[in-house]
Amino acid sequence: MSGAAQIVFEGVGHSYVPPRGRRVQALLDISLQIAHGEFMALLGPSGCGKSTLLYLLGGFVRLTQGAILVDGRPVSGPGPDRGVVFQSFALFPWKTVRQNIRYGLERLGLPRAEQEERAQHFIDMVHLTGFENSYPSQLSGGMRQRVAIARTLAVRPAILLMDEPFGALDAQTREIMHEELLAIMRAQRMTTLFVTHDVREAVYLADRVAVMSARPGRIKEVVPIALGERTGPEVMKSPAFADYVEQLWNLVKTEAAQAVAGSR
Amino acid sequence: MRNIAGGVLRWLPLLLLAAAWEAAPRLGLVSPSLLPPFSRALAAFWQLARDGDLFLNAAQSLWRLAAGLALAVVGGIGLGALMAWYRPVDIVAAPLVRSLYPMPKSALIPVLLLWFGLGDASKIALIFLGCLLPVLMSTYNGVRGVEITLIWSARSLGRSPLAVLFGIALPAAMPDILAGLRTALALSFVLLVSSEFLMAKDGLGYLISFLGDGGAYPAMFATVLAVALLGFAADRAFLLLTRRMLAWRG
Ligand SMILES: Nc1ncnc2c1ncn2[C@@H]1O[C@H](COP(=O)(O)OP(=O)(O)OP(=O)(O)O)[C@@H](O)[C@H]1O
Ligand SMILES: [Mg+2]
Numbered sequence: 001m002s003g004a005a006q007i008v009f010e011g012v013g014h015s016y017v018p019p020r021g022r023r024v025q026a027l028l029d030i031s032l033q034i035a036h037g038e039f040m041a042l043l044g045p046s047g048c049g050k051s052t053l054l055y056l057l058g059g060f061v062r063l064t065q066g067a068i069l070v071d072g073r074p075v076s077g078p079g080p081d082r083g084v085v086f087q088s089f090a091l092f093p094w095k096t097v098r099q100n101i102r103y104g105l106e107r108l109g110l111p112r113a114e115q116e117e118r119a120q121h122f123i124d125m126v127h128l129t130g131f132e133n134s135y136p137s138q139l140s141g142g143m144r145q146r147v148a149i150a151r152t153l154a155v156r157p158a159i160l161l162m163d164e165p166f167g168a169l170d171a172q173t174r175e176i177m178h179e180e181l182l183a184i185m186r187a188q189r190m191t192t193l194f195v196t197h198d199v200r201e202a203v204y205l206a207d208r209v210a211v212m213s214a215r216p217g218r219i220k221e222v223v224p225i226a227l228g229e230r231t232g233p234e235v236m237k238s239p240a241f242a243d244y245v246e247q248l249w250n251l252v253k254t255e256a257a258q259a260v261a262g263s264r
Numbered sequence: 265m266r267n268i269a270g271g272v273l274r275w276l277p278l279l280l281l282a283a284a285w286e287a288a289p290r291l292g293l294v295s296p297s298l299l300p301p302f303s304r305a306l307a308a309f310w311q312l313a314r315d316g317d318l319f320l321n322a323a324q325s326l327w328r329l330a331a332g333l334a335l336a337v338v339g340g341i342g343l344g345a346l347m348a349w350y351r352p353v354d355i356v357a358a359p360l361v362r363s364l365y366p367m368p369k370s371a372l373i374p375v376l377l378l379w380f381g382l383g384d385a386s387k388i389a390l391i392f393l394g395c396l397l398p399v400l401m402s403t404y405n406g407v408r409g410v411e412i413t414l415i416w417s418a419r420s421l422g423r424s425p426l427a428v429l430f431g432i433a434l435p436a437a438m439p440d441i442l443a444g445l446r447t448a449l450a451l452s453f454v455l456l457v458s459s460e461f462l463m464a465k466d467g468l469g470y471l472i473s474f475l476g477d478g479g480a481y482p483a484m485f486a487t488v489l490a491v492a493l494l495g496f497a498a499d500r501a502f503l504l505l506t507r508r509m510l511a512w513r514g
Contacts, residue, residue, distance in 0.1 A: 058420060079422065086413040090416070092414065092435070137512065151417075
């Protein structure tokens with residue numbers, strides 16, 4: 001954690017007001033800072049508002065309570081400085097892998113040859129060489145999420161927002177994706193907000209883990225993870241790793257119990 | 265071998281229908297003046313085709329169909345997309361659309377005759393008005409139903425809302441839009457022929473009523489057959505186009 005904060009949440013709240021039904025206070029008084037290049041995981045029980053917080057930072061949902069600053073400027077809508085990856089991949093199904101990845105590049109004003117080159121670079125980076133002309137419907141879940149990651153990274157966002165990006169993948173594929181993400185991060189450091197409810201995933205990937213309380217979501221605790229330079233999955237066998245997992249698991253467990261009780 | 269068998273099986277009901285059509289008047293089950301045998305209708309078809317009547321009137325009808333449909337497609341997709349995308353447009357246009365949707369458009373035939381006369385314009389206007397709302401509704405619902413993360417992804421890749429509407433929302437809604445277009449295509453034939461019965465000096469619908477009034481029943485049935493064939497061919501062609509456009513669904 002070095003340098004000034006790149007992302008600042010200040011007293012952020014949000015309530016959903018559906019056309020029918022009652023108003024839901026999803027978030028309440030969230031204050032949180034994420035430093036340049038920091039990997040922040042957001043952990044919490046289902047329905048506590050993790051996605052909502054990410055959507056607010058992404059500029060997809062309009063902010064009504066509190067302030068969110070990125071590089072000192074308030075968020076006022078989506079922008080290419082904040083790339084997103086969703087659990088549902090959100091690929092454009094009528095575009096091939098190459099066309100999906102080129103979509104974000106087309107408006108950057110690059111010459112065509114350079115667009116092609118950059119698209120190919122990111123296709124190679126996520127190990128999809130040879131699948132350039134496949135449609136998303138022809139790919140496995142893991143491959144689809146790789147396309148989504150490549151599409152987002154290709155426009156070189158300073159900030160990466162990921163909402164349970166590996167939640168739809170099987171355990172094995174998820175582990176492979178963890179290694180790939182860490183490798184990408186080593187090559188191209190980005191400030192990251194990573195939503196998950198997998199405690200081990202949070203400890204393995206993040207510099208700090210913010211734990212949220214049950215609805216209305218607040219930041220309950222922020223736990224810095226000091227496991228040193230992550231060199232591979234062996235870290236997960238270390239006692240320190242187990243300690244972090246237990247600490248966070250206990251924090252989440254009480255909230256999850258409350259969330260279930262609250263929904264009854 | 266299986267393909268041939270499959271082909272025969274698929275066409276068998278039509279062949280049986282033709283056979284029944286041929287047999288019924290010949291066996292005296294129906295009066296030949298009410299239903300001339302199939303072979304006589306075919307002979308009349310050939311005659312009409314050779315005289316050029318069939319083609320001239322078909323060309324006239326198809327032009328009206330194409331013009332009316334093209335206007336409905338452009339207008340329906342455009343307005344439907346804007347309504348789905350911009351709330352103010354929706355608020356203004358929705359009550360209009362909702363109240364006009366259930367109205368039978370054929371009720372407009374006398375009005376359009378009064379305004380546009382017997383020429384092409386009245387038929388084109390009717391087809392446009394009749395097909396506009398099905399296209400508009402399917403576009404509206406299709407765009408509204410696009411997975412929100414697709415739109416958010418495109419926005420965060422740096423595209424403007426309007427660029428996302430045309431580049432992402434409309435293509436994503438294409439399965440719904442095409443389904444609406446198919447309905448409109450079928451409807452356009454109904455509106456075309458019925459309006460040509462009532463207000464035209466040429467066209468296939470006019471030809472049917474003209475031949476019927478003149479007692480030329482084999483020729484009348486031949487023209488009905490021509491309309492059916494055209495409708496069938498148009499629907500087949502449209503299905504092929506759909507399959508092409510949606511090939512990505514895998
Ligand atoms: N569009 C909406 N309209 C009304 N309520 C909503 C809407 N979206 C979310 N909510 C409510 O807001 C709360 C927070 O939702 P959110 O999706 O942010 O939770 P989450 O922490 O991401 O949950 P999960 O882990 O299940 O993804 C939930 O209680 C949910 O019911
Ligand atoms: Mg969520």
